[in-house]
Amino acid sequence: DAGVIQSPRHEVTEMGQEVTLRCKPISGHDYLFWYRQTMMRGLELLIYFNNNVPIDDSGMPEDRFSAKMPNASFSTLKIQPSEPRDSAVYFCASSLGGGLGNQPQHFGDGTRLSIL
């Protein structure tokens, strides 16, 4: 079975550029999560969706970050304009029936983002 698929695997861009990260969740999963991982702050939840609807975006650091889920099989996380402090590994995860708390989240391999 295909797991969570993220693209690109690595992204290096200059400060001020727009960055778009992509995620395809596991088929049939109804929850999708975006995380950011840094050495200083560990793994932080940015936003999550249920049935394509954003439920909690309280972890999104500022207005430069936005996320969409136009359908059940695709989500994007966009940073515009990007800044060096956005450099991190961004993970997407999905789960089934997350509301019951008895199904684990499955993670993609992440996008390593470097903003110069």
Added chain:
Amino acid sequence: EDKVVQSPLSLVVHEGDTVTLNCSYEVTNFRSLLWYKQEKKAPTFLFMLTSSGIEKKSGRLSSILDKKELFSILNITATQTGDSAIYLCAAYLQGAQKLVFGQGTRLTINP
């Protein structure tokens, strides 16, 4: 503020040793505690613990939850170099339906 704290942050042992990793939590509406192993890429799921005192076991790994004292431990016996990784624990919050992660324990197994 919801908080999950892991200790130690880093641990280096020799192959064959037994290790115990700790995870304590202070969160609202706790539902379950999860353990993940992260090598070079994605965190991979190990255990989900919902009830106190019931040990979950998978090969050389085992874990248990204490909901009264608000902590969990992950034990690895007869460690191997392939066990080297960052081990993450996370509290699943009911209602908020999200995971709050600890900082992770970086485990290094030397041959």
